[in-house]
Amino acid sequence: MDTQRGHTNRRRFLLKAGAPLLLLGGGLGYAFWPAGEDGEKVRTDLAPLNRRFWTALGDLSDAHWLGYNIDESDSERLTVPGPETRVRLVGIAHLKPGTANRILRDPAHQFEGTALSTLPGKLKPYVPSAAAWRQSDTYDKRALEEGLNVVPTGTFCFDGIRDLVYFDYVFFYG
Structure with missing residues:
Protein backbone atom coordinates (compact mmCIF):
# COMPACT_ATOMS: atom_id res chain seq x y z
CA MET A 1 0.00 0.00 0.00
CA ASP A 2 2.86 2.39 0.73
CA THR A 3 4.22 1.86 -2.76
CA GLN A 4 0.91 2.99 -4.26
CA ARG A 5 0.85 6.07 -2.02
CA GLY A 6 4.32 7.04 -3.26
CA HIS A 7 3.21 6.70 -6.89
CA THR A 8 0.07 8.74 -6.21
CA ASN A 9 2.03 11.54 -4.55
CA ARG A 10 4.56 11.58 -7.38
CA ARG A 11 1.75 11.79 -9.95
CA ARG A 12 0.12 14.66 -8.08
CA PHE A 13 3.43 16.51 -7.91
CA LEU A 14 4.11 15.99 -11.62
CA LEU A 15 0.59 17.08 -12.50
CA LYS A 16 0.74 20.21 -10.34
CA ALA A 17 4.25 21.24 -11.38
CA GLY A 18 4.39 19.85 -14.91
CA ALA A 19 1.13 21.12 -16.40
CA PRO A 20 1.87 24.84 -15.84
CA LEU A 21 5.42 24.37 -17.14
CA LEU A 22 4.12 22.67 -20.29
CA LEU A 23 1.59 25.44 -20.87
CA LEU A 24 4.19 28.14 -20.30
CA GLY A 25 6.67 26.41 -22.59
CA GLY A 26 4.07 25.95 -25.33
CA GLY A 27 2.97 29.58 -25.09
CA LEU A 28 6.54 30.88 -25.28
CA GLY A 29 7.30 28.55 -28.17
CA TYR A 30 4.30 29.89 -30.09
CA ALA A 31 5.14 33.53 -29.32
CA PHE A 32 8.73 33.25 -30.49
CA TRP A 33 8.24 30.89 -33.44
CA PRO A 34 9.66 32.50 -36.62
CA ALA A 35 6.82 34.10 -38.56
CA GLY A 36 8.30 33.87 -42.05
CA GLU A 37 8.30 36.32 -44.96
CA ASP A 38 4.84 37.83 -44.58
CA GLY A 39 4.34 37.07 -40.89
CA GLU A 40 1.32 34.89 -41.57
CA LYS A 41 0.55 31.31 -42.50
CA VAL A 42 -1.14 30.63 -45.84
CA ARG A 43 -4.71 29.62 -45.08
CA THR A 44 -6.93 27.28 -47.07
CA ASP A 45 -10.20 27.45 -45.11
CA LEU A 46 -13.16 28.67 -47.15
Whole structure:
Protein backbone atom coordinates (compact mmCIF):
# COMPACT_ATOMS: atom_id res chain seq x y z
CA MET A 1 0.00 0.00 0.00
CA ASP A 2 2.86 2.39 0.73
CA THR A 3 4.22 1.86 -2.76
CA GLN A 4 0.91 2.99 -4.26
CA ARG A 5 0.85 6.07 -2.02
CA GLY A 6 4.32 7.04 -3.26
CA HIS A 7 3.21 6.70 -6.89
CA THR A 8 0.07 8.74 -6.21
CA ASN A 9 2.03 11.54 -4.55
CA ARG A 10 4.56 11.58 -7.38
CA ARG A 11 1.75 11.79 -9.95
CA ARG A 12 0.12 14.66 -8.08
CA PHE A 13 3.43 16.51 -7.91
CA LEU A 14 4.11 15.99 -11.62
CA LEU A 15 0.59 17.08 -12.50
CA LYS A 16 0.74 20.21 -10.34
CA ALA A 17 4.25 21.24 -11.38
CA GLY A 18 4.39 19.85 -14.91
CA ALA A 19 1.13 21.12 -16.40
CA PRO A 20 1.87 24.84 -15.84
CA LEU A 21 5.42 24.37 -17.14
CA LEU A 22 4.12 22.67 -20.29
CA LEU A 23 1.59 25.44 -20.87
CA LEU A 24 4.19 28.14 -20.30
CA GLY A 25 6.67 26.41 -22.59
CA GLY A 26 4.07 25.95 -25.33
CA GLY A 27 2.97 29.58 -25.09
CA LEU A 28 6.54 30.88 -25.28
CA GLY A 29 7.30 28.55 -28.17
CA TYR A 30 4.30 29.89 -30.09
CA ALA A 31 5.14 33.53 -29.32
CA PHE A 32 8.73 33.25 -30.49
CA TRP A 33 8.24 30.89 -33.44
CA PRO A 34 9.66 32.50 -36.62
CA ALA A 35 6.82 34.10 -38.56
CA GLY A 36 8.30 33.87 -42.05
CA GLU A 37 8.30 36.32 -44.96
CA ASP A 38 4.84 37.83 -44.58
CA GLY A 39 4.34 37.07 -40.89
CA GLU A 40 1.32 34.89 -41.57
CA LYS A 41 0.55 31.31 -42.50
CA VAL A 42 -1.14 30.63 -45.84
CA ARG A 43 -4.71 29.62 -45.08
CA THR A 44 -6.93 27.28 -47.07
CA ASP A 45 -10.20 27.45 -45.11
CA LEU A 46 -13.16 28.67 -47.15
CA ALA A 47 -15.81 29.75 -44.64
CA PRO A 48 -14.43 33.27 -43.94
CA LEU A 49 -14.02 33.97 -47.66
CA ASN A 50 -17.42 32.63 -48.65
CA ARG A 51 -19.07 34.73 -45.91
CA ARG A 52 -17.30 37.89 -47.04
CA PHE A 53 -17.40 37.47 -50.85
CA TRP A 54 -20.45 35.28 -51.54
CA THR A 55 -22.66 38.07 -52.92
CA ALA A 56 -19.95 39.16 -55.36
CA LEU A 57 -18.38 35.82 -56.31
CA GLY A 58 -20.54 32.91 -55.18
CA ASP A 59 -18.98 29.86 -53.55
CA LEU A 60 -15.21 29.67 -53.70
CA SER A 61 -13.06 26.54 -53.61
CA ASP A 62 -9.38 25.59 -53.45
CA ALA A 63 -8.35 28.89 -51.84
CA HIS A 64 -4.91 29.99 -50.66
CA TRP A 65 -4.98 33.26 -48.77
CA LEU A 66 -3.60 35.46 -46.02
CA GLY A 67 -5.55 37.53 -43.51
CA TYR A 68 -3.82 39.95 -41.16
CA ASN A 69 -3.91 43.36 -39.49
CA ILE A 70 -1.94 45.66 -41.78
CA ASP A 71 -1.24 48.19 -39.02
CA GLU A 72 0.64 45.80 -36.70
CA SER A 73 4.21 44.65 -36.94
CA ASP A 74 4.99 40.93 -36.73
CA SER A 75 5.86 41.27 -33.03
CA GLU A 76 2.41 42.72 -32.22
CA ARG A 77 0.38 40.06 -34.06
CA LEU A 78 -0.64 38.25 -30.88
CA THR A 79 -2.99 41.04 -29.81
CA VAL A 80 -6.78 41.05 -30.08
CA PRO A 81 -8.07 43.26 -32.94
CA GLY A 82 -9.69 46.52 -31.90
CA PRO A 83 -12.50 48.52 -33.54
CA GLU A 84 -10.10 50.51 -35.72
CA THR A 85 -8.20 47.48 -37.02
CA ARG A 86 -7.62 47.32 -40.76
CA VAL A 87 -7.59 43.70 -41.94
CA ARG A 88 -6.17 42.66 -45.31
CA LEU A 89 -7.48 39.56 -47.06
CA VAL A 90 -5.36 38.64 -50.06
CA GLY A 91 -5.36 35.40 -51.99
CA ILE A 92 -6.45 33.28 -54.88
CA ALA A 93 -9.39 30.90 -55.22
CA HIS A 94 -11.33 28.90 -57.79
CA LEU A 95 -14.82 29.97 -58.78
CA LYS A 96 -17.64 27.69 -59.90
CA PRO A 97 -17.16 26.71 -63.57
CA GLY A 98 -18.14 29.54 -65.92
CA THR A 99 -18.40 32.21 -63.20
CA ALA A 100 -15.27 34.15 -64.21
CA ASN A 101 -16.34 34.31 -67.86
CA ARG A 102 -19.86 35.41 -66.86
CA ILE A 103 -18.38 38.24 -64.76
CA LEU A 104 -15.87 39.22 -67.46
CA ARG A 105 -18.60 39.42 -70.14
CA ASP A 106 -20.80 41.79 -68.10
CA PRO A 107 -21.21 44.89 -70.33
CA ALA A 108 -21.51 47.16 -67.27
CA HIS A 109 -17.80 46.67 -66.56
CA GLN A 110 -14.86 47.15 -68.87
CA PHE A 111 -12.26 44.61 -67.80
CA GLU A 112 -8.67 45.22 -68.81
CA GLY A 113 -5.55 43.09 -68.61
CA THR A 114 -3.50 43.58 -65.46
CA ALA A 115 -0.62 42.16 -63.46
CA LEU A 116 -0.76 41.12 -59.80
CA SER A 117 1.61 43.80 -58.53
CA THR A 118 0.91 43.42 -54.80
CA LEU A 119 1.06 39.63 -54.61
CA PRO A 120 2.70 38.52 -51.32
CA GLY A 121 5.63 36.15 -51.81
CA LYS A 122 3.96 33.35 -49.85
CA LEU A 123 1.14 33.19 -52.41
CA LYS A 124 3.32 33.04 -55.55
CA PRO A 125 3.46 29.21 -55.63
CA TYR A 126 -0.34 29.07 -55.98
CA VAL A 127 -0.66 31.48 -58.91
CA PRO A 128 -0.39 29.98 -62.41
CA SER A 129 2.36 31.73 -64.35
CA ALA A 130 0.32 31.79 -67.58
CA ALA A 131 -2.83 33.29 -66.02
CA ALA A 132 -4.41 36.13 -68.01
CA TRP A 133 -5.63 38.43 -65.25
CA ARG A 134 -8.34 41.00 -65.97
CA GLN A 135 -9.61 43.73 -63.64
CA SER A 136 -12.30 46.41 -63.67
CA ASP A 137 -12.54 49.40 -61.33
CA THR A 138 -16.31 49.55 -61.78
CA TYR A 139 -16.69 45.87 -60.86
CA ASP A 140 -14.51 46.35 -57.77
CA LYS A 141 -16.60 49.32 -56.63
CA ARG A 142 -19.90 47.47 -57.09
CA ALA A 143 -18.67 44.21 -55.55
CA LEU A 144 -17.23 45.92 -52.49
CA GLU A 145 -20.36 48.00 -51.77
CA GLU A 146 -22.87 45.14 -51.61
CA GLY A 147 -24.40 44.85 -48.15
CA LEU A 148 -21.67 46.67 -46.25
CA ASN A 149 -21.96 49.63 -43.87
CA VAL A 150 -18.34 50.70 -44.30
CA VAL A 151 -17.06 50.45 -47.85
CA PRO A 152 -13.74 48.59 -47.90
CA THR A 153 -11.05 49.02 -50.51
CA GLY A 154 -9.76 46.32 -52.74
CA THR A 155 -9.58 44.69 -56.10
CA PHE A 156 -10.67 41.49 -57.79
CA CYS A 157 -8.79 40.07 -60.77
CA PHE A 158 -10.17 37.20 -62.84
CA ASP A 159 -8.68 34.53 -65.09
CA GLY A 160 -11.52 33.28 -67.28
CA ILE A 161 -9.62 30.26 -68.61
CA ARG A 162 -9.04 28.73 -65.16
CA ASP A 163 -12.05 30.25 -63.32
CA LEU A 164 -9.74 31.90 -60.83
CA VAL A 165 -10.15 35.04 -58.78
CA TYR A 166 -7.39 36.99 -57.08
CA PHE A 167 -8.60 39.26 -54.30
CA ASP A 168 -6.78 41.95 -52.37
CA TYR A 169 -9.21 43.48 -49.92
CA VAL A 170 -8.86 45.76 -46.87
CA PHE A 171 -11.71 46.36 -44.41
CA PHE A 172 -12.23 47.71 -40.91
CA TYR A 173 -12.65 45.00 -38.27
CA GLY A 174 -15.27 45.64 -35.67
